[in-house]
Amino acid sequence: MDSKLLFAFLITLIAGLSTVIGGLVVLFNKSHKLSWLSFSMSFAAGVMIYVSLVEIMPGSIEMFQNNSESPYLNLFIFFALGCLIAIIIEKFLPDQQISKQIDKNFASKKKIYRSGLLIALSLAFHNFPEGIITFMESYNNIFSGIVIGFAIALHNIPEGMSISVPIYHATGSKRKAILYTALSGLTEPLGALFCYFLILQNGLNPYVEACIMSIVSGIMVFISLFVLLPMSIEYNKKYQHVSGILVGSLVIGVSIYMLNNL
16 A cells, blocks of 8 residues: 555544544543433434534435436435334344343443444444545545544544443443444544545445435434434433533534535
């Protein structure tokens, strides 16, 4: 691998692993409180809904418009497919394996752990195409690649927070919480490897890319509305579920603005 490819991969790796910075929130004592769990669940929902509605879906529509005669129908079909995939994932997560991982003091911890896994999986799906974008930009222009990598790193910090808190609540393990954020972030360098072996040689069909993005947005919106927000309301004290979704939307909105304007 020449130096140009190596630098592009390194930028993508650093951007992906920045999720760990957000995951370090579990090192603070406040993160074990139920009020913080409620906030983190709605925070994750705010992050994923905002990303889906403001970043992923408009990008999908634009690609469909350039490569399809029925862009909105295509968006609806693949968004609905994403929702169906989310239902299947949530339905068939193996309870036996989950039970081995969690602290069994409370029955509800199984639900919390499941939610943490769903957040991690959803954001992993989202990080994969981000890795492709970062790698390709870094390969073509190292300076703009560094700028985009920095913006995506900021973008990934709140995502790491969203993953680590529910995992920590369910397992009682700070190490597992941080590990899960790292595994989710590692899908970005996986996207870079995918790009290196396939896209740089053959190119990624824009229609296929739009389909993937629409499916990811369906997964994220479904999990946010039907898993995370109900749990946030269940564990809330006062208005954590409201403040969480607003803060999550604000933080990710600022990071998207920086990503598009730096």
